[in-house]
Amino acid sequence: MTAEGWTIIGATIALVGTFAPVLMGIRRDLTALTRDMADVRERLARLEGLFEGFSRRDGNAPSPSA
Template sequence: MTAEGWTIIGATIALVGAFTPVLMGIRRDLTGLTRDVADQRERMARLEGLFEGFIRREGRAPSHSA
């Protein structure tokens, strides 16, 4: 194998070694973001339920049935 071939192999190994921690950090950040979005979805659903209950309570007219 020529010197150029060994240089290409070495450079490839160096790039993979340099980018692996970066990619793992991005993956960790995306996992945290996914968790945050799920938490936000739960909070929004709770608020929507509260608003729906409030609107229904305010919108109902008193019944005059005896």
């Protein structure tokens, strides 16, 4: 194998060694973001339910023109 071949192999290993931890960190951050978004979705659904219950508390929602 020529020196150029070994250089290409070495550069590839160096790039993979450099970018692998970065990509794993990005994946970890995206996983945490997905989990946080699920929590926000649940909290928003709870607030929507509370608001619907509040607006229909007396059985009749007030008309917008009143």
